[in-house]
Amino acid sequence: MKSKLTLLSTVLLTALLLSFTIKNEIGQCYISFKTSTNLTVAGPDRLPETSEKVRTVKTDNGEVEVTRIDGYRVLYYNDKKAPFVNLKVELSESKAYDKDKKNSLDNLKFLNSHSQNMESKDLIELDFNGYKVYGFSRATIETGSTLGTFVMFPGNGVTVYFYFNNMKPEYRNFENVDDYKKQRDRFMDEYTKHLKTCEAKR
Structure with missing residues (x-):
């Protein structure tokens, strides 16, 4: 009986210690993707510590808040040295993650419904390597100035934003909207494949 109590105490103590030592953070896997086809990556820029920890976004029900306690931006340039992809990775407060996810999706729905020449009246849902991505794109x-905006929620408080930039014709790496969509989807496919492989090695 005594040994069982000792074992139970050890398990409870271990769980308690883990609850204090494990914390959500932006892992290197999210900001270390460097093998995008025909794109060159610039080093990640971290969100300044002095940045606001909450940002406000618009939805059909008014303005709502999204927490952001840490974040990075990574730019991917085409062969004409123009930024085609603006990747942002942000970390929510643990308790606010579910609400942040809803508010982020509601914001995308609002932006899509209040924009012209869009690919779909509803948010686009795509699946890449086990990750679900939501967003909107121009037709x-x-x-x-932005052709597509997509968001992914891989868990542990992390949100990944994909912004696909439009450019003047002389700086574009795509010929038409179908070519853009092909390159858009290829980037998200390659990024999530990297993420899945990287996470598996940890």
Whole structure:
């Protein structure tokens, strides 16, 4: 009986210690993708510590808050030295993650419904290597500074944003909207494949 109590105490103590030592963070896997086809990566820029820990976004129900206690930006340039992909990885407060996910999706729905020449009236849902990605995209490359905005929630408080930039014709790495969509999807496929492989090695 005494040995069982000792074992139980050890298990409880271990669980308690883990609850204090394990914390959500942005792992290197999220910001170490360097093998995108035909794109060159710039080093990650970390969000300054003085940045606001909460940002406000618009939804159909008014403005809501999304927490952001840490974050990185990684730019991917085409062969004309123009940034095609703006990747942002942000960390939510642990208790706010579920609410942040909902608010982020509601914000995308709002932006999509209040924009013109969009690919779909509803959010696009894509699956890459076991990760689900949500977002919206333009149906033409002739308008807008951003052609597509997508978001992914891999867990542990982390949110990944993909922004696909439009450019002047002389700086583009795509010929038409179908070519853009092909390169857009290829980037997210390669990124999530890297993420899955990287996480498996940890």
